[in-house]
Amino acid sequence: MSEPASLFQFHDASLGYAGQPVLEALNLNVRQGDKIALLGESGTGKSTLLRRLRELRPDEVAWCPQQPGLVPVLSTFHNIYMGRLAGNPFWYNLANLVKPLAGPKKEITGLASRLGLSGQLWQPAGALSGGQQSRVSLGRALYQQKPVFIGDEPVSALDERQAADLLTLVCERHQTVVLALHNVEQALTHCTRIVGLRRGRLVLDAPSRDLTPAQLRALYTSS
Ligand SMILES: Nc1ncnc2c1ncn2[C@@H]1O[C@H](COP(=O)(O)OP(=O)(O)OP(=O)(O)O)[C@@H](O)[C@H]1O
Secondary structure (H helix, E strand, C coil): CCCCCEEEEEEEEEEEECCEEEEEEEEEEEECCCEEEEECCCCCCHHHHHHHHHHHCCCCEEEECCCCCCCCCCEHHHHHHHHHHHHCCHHHHHHHHHCCCHHHHHHHHHHHHHCCCHHHCCCEHHHCCHHHHHHHHHHHHHHCCCCEEEEECCCCCCCHHHHHHHHHHHHHHCCEEEEECCCHHHHHHHCCEEEEEECCEEEEEEEHHHCCHHHHHHHHCCC
């Protein structure tokens, strides 16, 4: 059987800002079909790496940022709809803003129900709880329907059951997934490969089946 295609490749790469490296000597190959959890303590460069992945293949990536970045005066429906804004003509977007058309209405109503947001569909995003807002943000990324999902702590504001349910949904609906997570159990349950960062270096890249929670927690120890 042939190897899955490579989507993102880094060879001894350095990633950072304005000439200041955050990640150095990075070697990483993300293949089609990978379900990767990116772990590491705060400030070690997870978001930096995810942003670069998104920049490399903007048309193929559904992006779920760390901060939901919703438009507070617009409804849940409209914020989810924004996931496909760029792919539709102006008149179509305007029509949906004023009076949602049957197609998007049906699709987004179904998605909102799956996200537990049926009761909030027409409420302004600014009136939602933090967890509800992060589900809207997830909905907006899912609505993009891209082959690759990149999420920066997409379920950190959710309770355990909701987080598990929505990580399952994300993995089912995308061929390739890369998620920054802080919960090692979630990482091992939902992802097939774990990439660990520590102090700006990639220090772990292994199949989930070969790892234990204790090994992953070591990424967060101070020594
Ligand atoms: N836009 C930026 N300009 C300059 N430096 C930045 C920028 N974004 C992040 N950094 C710096 O890069 C380093 C890594 O940040 P990054 O957000 O990638 O970490 P992280 O692992 O995602 O952290 P967290 O788990 O807290 O989200 C930090 O020192 C941060 O200050």
